Amino acid sequence: MKQLIKVSASDFKLIFRDPSLRVFLFLPALIYLLVNLFLPWLVDRYEGVVEYVPYVLIVATIENTQMFGFIYSMVLIDEKESEVSKVYGVLPVSKPAFALSRLLIPCLLTILLTWLLLIIQPFYTLPLMPALLFSVLAGLIVPVYALGISIFSKNKMEGMVWIKVFNIAVVIPVIAFFLPQPLNLLFTVFPTHWAFQGLSHLIEESTYAWQMLIGFAYFIILLMLSVRRFTKVHYS
Amino acid sequence: MKSLIVQLRWQFLLLNRNNIITISIAVTIVYALAFFALQDLDNLDKVLTLLILNDPAIIGMFFIGLSVIMERNQQVLSALFVTPVNHHLYLMSRIFSLTLVGWICALGMALAAVGPTFNFLHFSAGTIGVCVLSCLAGLYLVCYTSEFMHFTLRSIPLLMVFINLPLLNYFEVTDIWAFNLMPSYGSLKLIASAYGNSPDTTLLLYSYAAQIFWIALLYWWVYRTFMSKIVNA
Numbered sequence A: 001m002k003q004l005i006k007v008s009a010s011d012f013k014l015i016f017r018d019p020s021l022r023v024f025l026f027l028p029a030l031i032y033l034l035v036n037l038f039l040p041w042l043v044d045r046y047e048g049v050v051e052y053v054p055y056v057l058i059v060a061t062i063e064n065t066q067m068f069g070f071i072y073s074m075v076l077i078d079e080k081e082s083e084v085s086k087v088y089g090v091l092p093v094s095k096p097a098f099a100l101s102r103l104l105i106p107c108l109l110t111i112l113l114t115w116l117l118l119i120i121q122p123f124y125t126l127p128l129m130p131a132l133l134f135s136v137l138a139g140l141i142v143p144v145y146a147l148g149i150s151i152f153s154k155n156k157m158e159g160m161v162w163i164k165v166f167n168i169a170v171v172i173p174v175i176a177f178f179l180p181q182p183l184n185l186l187f188t189v190f191p192t193h194w195a196f197q198g199l200s201h202l203i204e205e206s207t208y209a210w211q212m213l214i215g216f217a218y219f220i221i222l223l224m225l226s227v228r229r230f231t232k233v234h235y236s
Numbered sequence B: 001m002k003s004l005i006v007q008l009r010w011q012f013l014l015l016n017r018n019n020i021i022t023i024s025i026a027v028t029i030v031y032a033l034a035f036f037a038l039q040d041l042d043n044l045d046k047v048l049t050l051l052i053l054n055d056p057a058i059i060g061m062f063f064i065g066l067s068v069i070m071e072r073n074q075q076v077l078s079a080l081f082v083t084p085v086n087h088h089l090y091l092m093s094r095i096f097s098l099t100l101v102g103w104i105c106a107l108g109m110a111l112a113a114v115g116p117t118f119n120f121l122h123f124s125a126g127t128i129g130v131c132v133l134s135c136l137a138g139l140y141l142v143c144y145t146s147e148f149m150h151f152t153l154r155s156i157p158l159l160m161v162f163i164n165l166p167l168l169n170y171f172e173v174t175d176i177w178a179f180n181l182m183p184s185y186g187s188l189k190l191i192a193s194a195y196g197n198s199p200d201t202t203l204l205l206y207s208y209a210a211q212i213f214w215i216a217l218l219y220w221w222v223y224r225t226f227m228s229k230i231v232n233a
Helices: A002-012 A019-045 A047-081 A084-089 A094-103 A102-119 A128-139 A141-152 A157-177 A183-189 A191-203 A209-233 B002-016 B020-037 B044-054 B056-073 B075-079 B087-117 B120-142 B148-170 B177-181 B186-196 B202-230
Strands: none
Touching: A002 A094, A002 A102, A019 A047, A019 A102, A019 B002, A047 A084, A047 A102, A047 A128, A047 A141, A047 A157, A047 A191, A084 B148, A094 A102, A102 A128, A102 A141, A128 A141, A128 A191, A128 A209, A141 A157, A141 A191, A141 A209, A157 A183, A157 A191, A157 B020, A157 B056, A183 A191, A191 A209, B002 B020, B002 B087, B020 B044, B020 B087, B020 B148, B044 B056, B044 B087, B044 B120, B044 B148, B056 B075, B056 B087, B056 B120, B056 B148, B087 B120, B087 B202, B120 B148, B120 B186, B120 B202, B148 B177, B148 B186, B177 B186, B186 B202
């Protein structure tokens, strides 16, 4: 375990070695500026915007999670292209644990960034623990996203194509908010639908437990499947 | 002409090998389903315009740049440019293939969003225009970077300025005349006019003229830059 944590920390430093990846770390700052400065300005200026604030906030928190997903999918594809992954494949560690440990720090950082965003946004006073619960759920997107893209892509070009698909799959359940029942149920197939609905209920101060529970179960199953597939295709 | 067809065939083969065609069609189907579900939403045509300018158009900008980077890194370009392949054909085959993919995707989205009642000519001219302009922007950018992530990073602000500034006026967030001089303005107006019942003829003529002017100017500029920074570098 100690060894895995050590590997995870040193692996995380990889992204600081590459200046082009490092720049992506400013993206959360951009999201914070949009939510905390630009959105209140828009609300003040255009009355109609206020009803869309919950949806903008929901999408902003999810976009926050995609930064590390993007960075790590690129790192994983790069090591696949350069065949470094085969070297990792012969290390004397459990491959699933190794894969997960590498994504632990970005996952934790995403949780923290999402939680802070939810707490400091100027529109709603959200309770700390439920906001943290949602942040953990959002944080689970990172490993599923990064592993998923890496599984499907042979090179960075394909990776970019799959990133497009994953981005749509992550964000598109927001449409469910604008649809009547039962049409909105079509979006329940997307895992982020449950996170979106959970956060929406949290904002409205209504019961959110079921949505969160289904969301967690869905993401954990996806995570298990993606780790299993990843260890088969990435290290050989 | 025969050389162009051969080059195009290769381009489509490469696009297909990298799953760009399949995934673009799949993404279009998802968008189409979403539009179909959102039929009763107000201003759906505006959402459609926004998506066309930020999705099929981006296909051109990103993938033309990324394909050149890949070919350069794999030394394909060095080999290609010592053959008698015309450099205009090389550029045009890439632009044309990605534009065709972008145009088909945009068409699918429009059919789902507003039905078959839109003006096909203005819509096609607008989407083809924005796809060509995006490809040219991607080609220009790739002349100054040989690294995949640098290209991706630099394309974000370029996209925001190149595509999204005229959209601010379109959505009436701003009313800044300088945004109407941006290269994508003509395409935006042509696409938007395609849904309207009686588009302003003067505006249409200006949009066509602006689009032709920008495509010709940018092509000349990109060709010169490409020759000096990549072919003769």
